[in-house]
Amino acid sequence: MSQSVIKVENLGKLYRLGEIGTGTISHDLNRWWARVRGKEDPFAKIGQVNDRATKGSSDYVWALKDVNFEVKQGEVLGIIGRNGAGKSTLLKLLSKVTAPTTGSIKIKGRIASLLEVGTGFHPELTGRENIYLNGAILGMTRSEIRSKFDEIVDFAGVERYIDTPVKRYSSGMYVRLAFAVAAFLESEIFIVDEVLAVGDADFQKKCLGRMKEVSTNAGRTVLFVSHDLNAVAQLCKRLLLFSTGLKDFEGDVETGIRKYLSTYKSSSHFIRKNAPRNKTYIKEVWICDANGDAVTAFFHDQEVHVVFNIEIEQGLLLKPDVFVIVLDARKRRIFACELNALHPQVKLVIMPRQLVRGEYSLITLINIPNKQTVDELVDICQFEIVDNGSQMSKHGGYDYGMVLGKYRWDV
Amino acid sequence: MNTKTIALPAAEVEPLHQEAWTEVIVPRSRLLDLRLGELWRYRDLVLMLVRRDFVANYKQTILGPLWFLVQPILTVLTFVLIFGRVAGLSTDGMPKVLFYLAGVTLWNYFAETLNKTATVFRDNSPIFGKVYFPRLTMPVSIVISNLVRLAIQYGLFLVFWAWYLWCTSSIHPNACILLTPLLILNMGLLALGLGMIISALTTRYRDLVFLLTFGIQLLMYATPVIYPFSSIASHYKWLLQLNPMTAVVETFRYAYLGSGTFSLAALTYSMAISIGTVLLGTIVFNKVEKSFTDTV
Numbered sequence: 260m261s262q263s264v265i266k267v268e269n270l271g272k273l274y275r276l277g278e279i280g281t282g283t284i285s286h287d288l289n290r291w292w293a294r295v296r297g298k299e300d301p302f303a304k305i306g307q308v309n310d311r312a313t314k315g316s317s318d319y320v321w322a323l324k325d326v327n328f329e330v331k332q333g334e335v336l337g338i339i340g341r342n343g344a345g346k347s348t349l350l351k352l353l354s355k356v357t358a359p360t361t362g363s364i365k366i367k368g369r370i371a372s373l374l375e376v377g378t379g380f381h382p383e384l385t386g387r388e389n390i391y392l393n394g395a396i397l398g399m400t401r402s403e404i405r406s407k408f409d410e411i412v413d414f415a416g417v418e419r420y421i422d423t424p425v426k427r428y429s430s431g432m433y434v435r436l437a438f439a440v441a442a443f444l445e446s447e448i449f450i451v452d453e454v455l456a457v458g459d460a461d462f463q464k465k466c467l468g469r470m471k472e473v474s475t476n477a478g479r480t481v482l483f484v485s486h487d488l489n490a491v492a493q494l495c496k497r498l499l500l501f502s503t504g505l506k507d508f509e510g511d512v513e514t515g516i517r518k519y520l521s522t523y524k525s526s527s528h529f530i531r532k533n534a535p536r537n538k539t540y541i542k543e544v545w546i547c548d549a550n551g552d553a554v555t556a557f558f559h560d561q562e563v564h565v566v567f568n569i570e571i572e573q574g575l576l577l578k579p580d581v582f583v584i585v586l587d588a589r590k591r592r593i594f595a596c597e598l599n600a601l602h603p604q605v606k607l608v609i610m611p612r613q614l615v616r617g618e619y620s621l622i623t624l625i626n627i628p629n630k631q632t633v634d635e636l637v638d639i640c641q642f643e644i645v646d647n648g649s650q651m652s653k654h655g656g657y658d659y660g661m662v663l664g665k666y667r668w669d670v
Numbered sequence: 671m672n673t674k675t676i677a678l679p680a681a682e683v684e685p686l687h688q689e690a691w692t693e694v695i696v697p698r699s700r701l702l703d704l705r706l707g708e709l710w711r712y713r714d715l716v717l718m719l720v721r722r723d724f725v726a727n728y729k730q731t732i733l734g735p736l737w738f739l740v741q742p743i744l745t746v747l748t749f750v751l752i753f754g755r756v757a758g759l760s761t762d763g764m765p766k767v768l769f770y771l772a773g774v775t776l777w778n779y780f781a782e783t784l785n786k787t788a789t790v791f792r793d794n795s796p797i798f799g800k801v802y803f804p805r806l807t808m809p810v811s812i813v814i815s816n817l818v819r820l821a822i823q824y825g826l827f828l829v830f831w832a833w834y835l836w837c838t839s840s841i842h843p844n845a846c847i848l849l850t851p852l853l854i855l856n857m858g859l860l861a862l863g864l865g866m867i868i869s870a871l872t873t874r875y876r877d878l879v880f881l882l883t884f885g886i887q888l889l890m891y892a893t894p895v896i897y898p899f900s901s902i903a904s905h906y907k908w909l910l911q912l913n914p915m916t917a918v919v920e921t922f923r924y925a926y927l928g929s930g931t932f933s934l935a936a937l938t939y940s941m942a943i944s945i946g947t948v949l950l951g952t953i954v955f956n957k958v959e960k961s962f963t964d965t966v
Binding site for chain 1: 690691692693694695696697714715717718719721722725726730797800801802803874960963964
């Protein structure tokens, strides 16, 4: 078993909400007085668990509380959680940008944190000068940077612009250069936060590849924070799930993402507010998984259930159809499902292993084919498909189409 | 590796285990842990920052670093006109241009360094909030990059000085010139120390920002920059001598021009204040840097 390189014990971070200004001095004095008497911080006691949506009674919240975990050498650890769950706070503590309120972090080796790429880039300086400056900020010495310089420029693919001030760079080139500097850091531990959200698909793929490479070949440790579950699923073996400042889950990626998705309930529940003139209309549509739990993100090998509540006018002569079209993120129509009947409640099951990863929504309509559209709802019920290992998942950022085709090779 | 240590009693395992960690992050560090070694490891960064300050300022300008000369020349011209001609302030019988230039050159360095270091947390909060490096590198790099500027302006002073020395007999330099590096060091330390204290306090109490700009202005009038120390009424002299910059400016003028006063006691006092300020500043700065991102 390889040894741990990071050990986090009882880590906590208390933040003060609201404006800092008036009252600062009195709080400071209070704290100081408590410390002089050897008591604990009077404001730490009243800190509450961090839930951004509910109104709290205290001005102090624990952005992170009682967090314990270890990271082994060469491991790629994913960290996920909703906004405000404490991910970024954890990264800030790990990268020493701010100090913890309680607990400790023990580290073996140098940490390079990419909370943001291009930190310290100066727009007036050339690409070359910025590589040296940024490298130095990230903790490299001049000679280290010099020995990596060609690789960095090559990885970024900005050779032609290297002696041009970076203010003339396109934003993509800027990011490429910035990530490249970081990617060639000589550190044992990498902390990466959402940097892949920028750059084109090709470059994202390159970055993921590079991160995989440093962990497997060079035996370095990577902590990867992202909302991109596809990238997390692809890159990481182990996962930490945070919610409201507490560590919710630690374990394998598959279970972690499932748990995360199941807690992720958003408004993909459509309810008709005012009835239209037609007596036949869709009252309610929602999305759930096979167990009936309302979730909005699914693995590609999971069934997506869409439930309809329909108001039906009595004594209709022509029976209309129910018609559902699946839209992708760009609102292209992927395929349609139709039901040649009408019932007060129907459930559509979209079979697994069809949709590629991405965001989807629905057009739902009730119509009499080629005659009349009775009711139509466009772009409702957003949901997401996460690829947890289809045969295409290894093609990362490459656009491999809109569906997972059913095919066979004869060789 | 672990198989051997397991057999040992727990008490002996513990210190072994602790040694393996290269770094331990805890809520509070010891007060006097100045981490200067870390600063030394990042010396390349200090040089890069100095270079950045210098290069970035003068990109896309025609005159480039020559701008460093324009400012003192214009200031001295104004001083000669306003304080020399209009107000008729004494310059101790020294050539006005040289008298003011000496004061302005020194004061500019002090004021500029103090001004920049005092806002270091505010100016750099975007970087500080994203990546860790010893925060001390920033103020130290400011002190050094201003040194470059001082060197150029000092060169200008030397040109004028040499001309007066050659063509007139109004100035009488002496061996105290050798103290120049000490004087500059003194100023640098003082500005650095004060700047660090102020910048540490401004992270919580923004009020000091307002105080800073005119505070520096006021301090200039409490330093013999535009008037000689000798022109002050004797019962106020002690007040002026409390200001550690007084000894610096006076010694400099004494060394190069031969006017003014030189007192070893005053210089020692000034040096002691500077060193004390730097120590205090470093302690305060290091204390604040750990958590300033939460408040700034």
